[in-house]
Amino acid sequence: MKESAVKSPQETFERIQERALAEWDALSNSPKPRITIGTATCGRAAGALEVLKTFKEELAEKRVDAIITEVGCMGHCYAEPLVVITKPGLPPICYGYVTPGIAARLISDYILGNDPCPEFALGALEENELIPTIFDQPRFQYEKRILLARCGDIDPEDINQYIANGGYAALLKALGMAPQDIIEDITRSGLRGRGGAGFPTGDKWQICRDAPGTARYVICNADEGDPGAFMDRAILESDPHSVIEGMIIAGYAVGAAKGYIYVRIEYPLAVARVDTALRQSAELGLLGDDIMGHGFGFEIEVMRGSGAFVCGEETALIASLEGRRGWPWHRPPFPATEGLKNQPTLINNVKTLASVPPIIDRGAEWFANIGTPASKGTAVFALAGKVLNTGLIEIPMGTTLRKLIFEVGGGIPNGRKFKAVQIGGPSGGCLPESLLDLPIDFDSLTEAGAMMGSGGMVILDEDNCMVDTARYFLDFTRKESCGKCTFCRLGTAQMLDILEDITRGEGNPGDIALLEELAADIKGGALCGLGKTAPNPILTTLRYFHEEYEAHIAEKRCPAKVCPELTAFYILPVKCERSCDACVGSCPVEAIFSGKKGIKVIDQEKCVKCGSCVDACPPQYSAVIRISPVSELPPSEPRPPDKNGKD
Amino acid sequence: MEKIKLTIDGVPIRAKQGEKVLFAALDAGIYIPNLCAISGVRPHAGCRLCFVEIEGRPQPVTACTEEVAEGAIVHTDGPRIRRLQRTALELLLASHPIECKTCPANKHCELQNIASFLKVNLNTKRFRKKLRDLPVDDSHPDIILDPNMCVVCSKCIWACVEQRGIGALNYAFRGDRTIISAFGGDRLVDTRCDGCGLCAEVCPVGAISKNVKKST
Numbered sequence A: 001m002k003e004s005a006v007k008s009p010q011e012t013f014e015r016i017q018e019r020a021l022a023e024w025d026a027l028s029n030s031p032k033p034r035i036t037i038g039t040a041t042c043g044r045a046a047g048a049l050e051v052l053k054t055f056k057e058e059l060a061e062k063r064v065d066a067i068i069t070e071v072g073c074m075g076h077c078y079a080e081p082l083v084v085i086t087k088p089g090l091p092p093i094c095y096g097y098v099t100p101g102i103a104a105r106l107i108s109d110y111i112l113g114n115d116p117c118p119e120f121a122l123g124a125l126e127e128n129e130l131i132p133t134i135f136d137q138p139r140f141q142y143e144k145r146i147l148l149a150r151c152g153d154i155d156p157e158d159i160n161q162y163i164a165n166g167g168y169a170a171l172l173k174a175l176g177m178a179p180q181d182i183i184e185d186i187t188r189s190g191l192r193g194r195g196g197a198g199f200p201t202g203d204k205w206q207i208c209r210d211a212p213g214t215a216r217y218v219i220c221n222a223d224e225g226d227p228g229a230f231m232d233r234a235i236l237e238s239d240p241h242s243v244i245e246g247m248i249i250a251g252y253a254v255g256a257a258k259g260y261i262y263v264r265i266e267y268p269l270a271v272a273r274v275d276t277a278l279r280q281s282a283e284l285g286l287l288g289d290d291i292m293g294h295g296f297g298f299e300i301e302v303m304r305g306s307g308a309f310v311c312g313e314e315t316a317l318i319a320s321l322e323g324r325r326g327w328p329w330h331r332p333p334f335p336a337t338e339g340l341k342n343q344p345t346l347i348n349n350v351k352t353l354a355s356v357p358p359i360i361d362r363g364a365e366w367f368a369n370i371g372t373p374a375s376k377g378t379a380v381f382a383l384a385g386k387v388l389n390t391g392l393i394e395i396p397m398g399t400t401l402r403k404l405i406f407e408v409g410g411g412i413p414n415g416r417k418f419k420a421v422q423i424g425g426p427s428g429g430c431l432p433e434s435l436l437d438l439p440i441d442f443d444s445l446t447e448a449g450a451m452m453g454s455g456g457m458v459i460l461d462e463d464n465c466m467v468d469t470a471r472y473f474l475d476f477t478r479k480e481s482c483g484k485c486t487f488c489r490l491g492t493a494q495m496l497d498i499l500e501d502i503t504r505g506e507g508n509p510g511d512i513a514l515l516e517e518l519a520a521d522i523k524g525g526a527l528c529g530l531g532k533t534a535p536n537p538i539l540t541t542l543r544y545f546h547e548e549y550e551a552h553i554a555e556k557r558c559p560a561k562v563c564p565e566l567t568a569f570y571i572l573p574v575k576c577e578r579s580c581d582a583c584v585g586s587c588p589v590e591a592i593f594s595g596k597k598g599i600k601v602i603d604q605e606k607c608v609k610c611g612s613c614v615d616a617c618p619p620q621y622s623a624v625i626r627i628s629p630v631s632e633l634p635p636s637e638p639r640p641p642d643k644n645g646k647d
Numbered sequence B: 001m002e003k004i005k006l007t008i009d010g011v012p013i014r015a016k017q018g019e020k021v022l023f024a025a026l027d028a029g030i031y032i033p034n035l036c037a038i039s040g041v042r043p044h045a046g047c048r049l050c051f052v053e054i055e056g057r058p059q060p061v062t063a064c065t066e067e068v069a070e071g072a073i074v075h076t077d078g079p080r081i082r083r084l085q086r087t088a089l090e091l092l093l094a095s096h097p098i099e100c101k102t103c104p105a106n107k108h109c110e111l112q113n114i115a116s117f118l119k120v121n122l123n124t125k126r127f128r129k130k131l132r133d134l135p136v137d138d139s140h141p142d143i144i145l146d147p148n149m150c151v152v153c154s155k156c157i158w159a160c161v162e163q164r165g166i167g168a169l170n171y172a173f174r175g176d177r178t179i180i181s182a183f184g185g186d187r188l189v190d191t192r193c194d195g196c197g198l199c200a201e202v203c204p205v206g207a208i209s210k211n212v213k214k215s216t
Helices: A009-028 A041-045 A048-061 A100-111 A159-164 A169-175 A179-189 A201-210 A231-238 A240-254 A268-283 A314-321 A350-362 A364-368 A401-408 A442-447 A466-480 A486-503 A511-525 A529-533 A536-544 A546-554 A582-586 A612-616 B021-027 B079-094 B110-118 B155-163 B198-202
Strands: A034-038 A067-071 A083-086 A093-095 A121-124 A217-222 A258-264 A299-305 A345-349 A378-385 A391-396 A418-423 A429-432 A456-461 A568-571 A592-594 A600-602 A624-627 B003-008 B011-016 B051-054 B073-075 B143-145 B169-172 B179-182 B208-210
Touching: A009 A159, A009 A169, A034 A041, A034 A048, A041 A048, A041 A231, A041 A268, A048 A067, A048 A100, A083 A100, A093 A100, A159 A240, A159 A268, A169 A240, A169 A350, A179 A201, A179 A240, A179 A350, A179 A364, A201 A240, A201 A345, A217 A240, A217 A314, A217 A350, A231 A240, A231 A268, A231 A350, A231 A378, A240 A258, A240 A268, A240 A299, A240 A345, A240 A350, A258 A268, A258 A314, A268 A299, A299 A314, A314 A345, A345 A350, A350 A364, A378 A401, A391 A401, A401 A418, A418 A466, A429 A466, A429 A536, A466 A486, A466 A536, A466 A546, A486 A511, A486 A529, A486 A546, A486 B079, A511 A529, A511 A536, A511 A546, A511 B079, A536 A546, A568 A600, A568 A612, A582 A592, A582 A612, A612 A624, B003 B021, B011 B021, B021 B051, B051 B079, B079 B110, B143 B179, B155 B169, B155 B198, B198 B208
Parallel strands: A034 A067, A217 A258, A217 A345, A258 A299, A378 A456, B003 B073
Antiparallel strands: A034 A083, A083 A093, A093 A121, A378 A391, A418 A429, A418 A456, A568 A624, A592 A600, B003 B011, B051 B073, B143 B208, B169 B179
């Protein structure tokens, strides 16, 4: 390669882009069939690596020349492992729930034959005559992919695929702008922090740029830790360069030369893919001294956090990064003025940083036109729990919860009834059916007592006990409390004790009032955001599901029939198919015996309330039911005495 | 240096710039309950007892983290302040063995003082008693460490690590299991502790005390 003496960033980038585009063209227009497999963590958990292995082995054995590309999360985590097959001249077809057996079929019938196996297909990715497209599903009417645009489409370990799809063009554009103009663009776009609190990003950048200091730092907060949340992991695993590019632009805008990605070590694949991405960026001169010959230098280091939830709090994160105990400090000073090594430090969430390149690329006005007046752009949610289409989704701010859960998420499985949506993780709250028409934006959710949070969304149905749900989240915050301040350290433990008593049927009439008092004091008195928001799961369930608390305390009844101490299992004699022994075999403690006429009976003394018999009882009988309160259990016939020492 | 003029509980006060409201008040003889504050050190802000109200601020704030501001009007008493302080104190008392008669800190214990100031019974029953039954480290000839008594104010860590540069003491575990422990979970006698006793002097309760029996 000939190198001329001095090149402008424009020329440097064009050469990089040219090669990337040529590679992408060759891949897209290859005469060989192309197999794309989602191997992010969601895919791997469902067996994507076995599917990948089968494809490789079968192709080798059958001597088929095909291209296999590993990509990140396509968003349809419910249908993992996902595979897209593109045969030259035919539309790409997406297959879901792929097993090694299906993989072998797809090779023999479609790649070698002409049968696209529509029975395994979720849909085609282009309009065609053969197979309905995946875009006919209702979720695509509501989804708007900006941050997830490339996720599941490109190989996250190949920087050229990112560049060929528009990557690093925003960086080139930014380097041609004055830093102050970039900050103004971010401010005009209306972008707010995606870590949960929703602080205006442009303001934070401006404060950091204006703060006096001898050095400045940019930190990407990838310490995602809410139960059920996996947005940041998916983005780092699927499109790591979008975050890196955002960080470099942020560094240039605020005047920083060094960035850190603080990512939890429980995300090994994300760490590995970020490491690879950083190496590739540096090799192309997009990171390091003198980026693209512009003169601006920026380097990024990965810091692996050990997984303490509180280290997602920015002052605790900085303490951890400095090698000190990861606990929060009083703000102000805010990190933007006095952060890492007491220097101005910009800390942004993964999604905030990944939003930066599209804003620079397509303009602040374009971004500001998406969403609501006060919450611009899109929101990425990890949809989990009792919903059909679990996975990663991106919708414009302002979409209602109802649309998100029932149209995009496909509603509640097994004909069950929706009860609540837990949004915002341990800092968020549970919102009931009556609030489903609430628009998803920072302020509406906070007003309702929940929180936008980082994007975790867990759907609960009628089989979930709300007291137990609050207990679950309090158990989490109690364990994750750093222990620094009195309210969080001791207050969450006290609240958990009260909740545990209530779920055990040992609650007292004064417990609700005590919970309310303590929750209000912790909210008002705790040191950091974790403590201040820890009572939210209790406060929202008390506000919207008060009757469930009352039932637990006053009637010793768990309305959802979940809390084991308040629930008994019972076999309805009229429904029991006498000669069937399914429940007997399923019981791990031999609590079920055959009574008169062979009807099965549960020995309540022995029953450990595991629920195995409910699952084991064939659906045509559905004879095992749950009863709460336990006092309503009909009398059962006594267990016959042992005949030969064994029942 | 120009002094800042502010009013605390109606008393006009002059304090140096950058001073925290807590120490400005204490210097002027106005008591605000506190366990973890150390003058001139980055506020630990962990005990959550020194709440005050500053006019114009929507919520009570901790006096140890608030810098004095010209013309500020500060109140150290009021229902919102007392409610937060009492809850914090009662949470601490619920996790603290009330064995004052045998405690080395008896009569000079900050918990006793604050409880008396806030009119809270040491044996308050509002919350469940949650004691931990942790082993007492009396291995060292000069220092006894009883983590059961600890209120996690962190003053001893400041004394041992920041002041003395020894680092015999540090935090262990997190959440409500957080304790002050000899470094690495060792016995104190196996650490670099030189028995200077600064930790015992700054301990507001009876968690760290001088080993009277052995040293006499």
